[in-house]
Amino acid sequence: MTRNFLLRPALLLAFSSALLLTSCKKDTDVNPATNTAGLLANTTTTATNNGSVNNWILANMRYYYLWNDKILPSPDTTLAPDKFFNSLLYDWNNTANVNRDRFSWIRESADELKASLGGQSKTTGMEYKLYYKDQAKTSIVGSVLYVLPGSPAAAAGIKRGDVFTKVNGQSLMIDTYSSLLASDPLTLSMASVVNGTLTETNQTKQVSPVVFQEDPVLLDTTYTIGGKTIGYIVYNQFIPGIFKNGTADKTYDNKLDNVFSTFKQKGVNELVLDLRYNPGGYVSSSTNLASLIGRNIDASKVFYAQQWNSTVTADYNKKYGSGWNTQNFTNKAANVGANLSRLFVLTTDRTASASELIVNGLRPFMTVTTIGTKTTGKNVGSITISDNSGKIKWGMQPLTFKSANAQGFSDYATGFTPAVEVKEPLFGMKALGDINEALLGEAINQITGTRLSARRGVSAAETLPVVASSIDQKAGGGNMFLERKVESVK
Known part of the structure; x- marks a missing residue:
């Protein structure tokens, strides 16, 4: 050893x-x-x-x-x-x-x-945070934190502040978001935000992960x-x-x-x-x-x-x-x-x-x-x-x-x-x-x-519960798709 x-x-x-x-x-x-x-x-x-x-x-x-x-x-x-x-x-x-x-x-x-x-x-070059879309925790929305220059996400025109609600035509749910975001390629359904209100659009952006430095x-x-x-x-x-x-x-x-x-x-x-x-x-x-x-x-x-x-x-x-x-x-x-x-x-x-x-x-x-x-x-x-x-x-x-x-x-x-x-x-x-x-x-x-x-206050729509962040996958961050219940070993 x-x-x-x-x-x-x-x-x-x-x-x-x-x-x-x-x-x-x-x-x-x-x-x-x-x-x-x-x-x-x-x-x-x-x-x-x-x-x-x-x-x-x-x-x-x-x-x-x-x-x-x-x-x-x-x-x-x-x-x-x-x-x-x-x-x-x-x-x-x-x-x-x-x-x-x-x-x-x-x-x-x-x-x-x-x-x-x-x-x-292996990444698209897009770092994001996932939130429950509402307090009922029925679905999930992704918000882009930043995009790496020269990455597939940058080439697709994705930028900080962009919001997506679906991957490959499917809504992000607690039981499906990890597998959907692991897809290759990913087709993201984008949403717009006007005065704090989230509205789904017909716009999609496609990215494929690559090995990236x-x-x-x-x-x-x-x-x-x-x-x-x-x-x-x-x-x-x-x-x-x-x-x-x-x-x-x-x-x-x-x-x-x-x-x-x-x-x-x-x-x-x-x-x-x-x-x-x-x-x-x-x-x-x-x-x-x-x-x-x-x-x-x-x-x-x-x-x-x-x-x-x-x-x-x-x-x-x-x-x-x-x-x-x-x-x-x-x-x-x-x-x-x-x-x-x-x-x-x-x-x-x-x-x-x-x-x-x-x-x-x-x-x-x-x-x-x-x-x-x-x-x-x-x-x-x-x-x-x-x-x-x-x-x-x-x-x-x-x-x-x-x-x-x-x-x-x-x-x-x-x-x-x-x-x-x-x-x-x-x-x-x-x-x-x-x-x-x-x-x-x-x-x-x-x-x-x-x-x-x-300096504006944070609206109610911006206090939604956080699900996960792609940053948790980075060097040593483990895996953002960890199971919520960890099997204990006696």
Whole structure:
């Protein structure tokens, strides 16, 4: 058995239905076989039955899992691997426990897991949110949050704020929406919204999913308003670059550096970081972004620290000495912190993991004001575990540590409550970057004291119950089509 992760650079923080965090500061050679007597007996054989896969899962979980002391002495290894994995998770079904494991996950294909963590997936390029169409919860409507440039959805003319009510001629219902939205191709029946009233039209748009590499830097621009030079960036996933043969280049980290270099050249003295749809990703990229923003920071200052289980901590203390679980900022020539006294972060319930790490990690060094709605509350991280021998095809992303900032604060499992609450409208959303867009407009008002458009209340039609979001499928987000009732394992 081998794990596929790096100590510090590969660190990932996960998101909302699950987004990750992978960590470490160098390739590790820690072998669970030396710490879990006899548990790897079957992992060197071809994985043709549940037992061999489950023994592999169990060995790694007993060593790396954050709550490894909570694993039962003799779990049922005859279960299907995904159910076996879930049976090991700490207090998984106890919704009353906010500190339970809500985010560990597993996939049958480790290759697909790794690709998704790198921003590559089979997608139409359209991210959306699903709502019940009415309070009676009889049918479902989809609202487009954003569209990836160059994707099939962009080519079809789909844009943020578009609304669809049917797929392939069929209404979206609670029992059918997952299979309908998994169709290829998808023919979307569009609707119009006038004064908050939803009306179905005869217009349809057809898209087919393709394997697509997402650029996480969706938008960057600057505004000069009221004597302020405001930098604005929409960043949707923490991905260092394009992955090839398991290794990422620095394409997207370098793009961020270039964006902030431009901000610095233009004299940006206020910054709005839009993480409303960012479920997390690699902590190396979170460290990179924080190092471009932080005020009075350098490579000697702590960005965040990891708190692992006692087994790993004891081993790594001996192997690497003190400081192995601490990540400092890095020195960045494009850092704009000297011109900033504060940072505004736009958030929703899809803001998670590495995104929340930005908020928590920068607060000891500057004022960080969140605008929007409460974040996910993922203060824990995970590592990618796979069998490099190829005998076991599964890959898993178990939680392995808790994160804390330079002041030791880590207690945000219930999420960060916004300083200014602003709800995104269900319908009639303005384009991202439009200064009259709800969340950005409020940030500009907080910065300049000038409200560019009237702040309207949220109508009753815009408080419909949420069903799911496609963002929950992204890198580590698990699957938005999860069953509502999870089978408990005794």
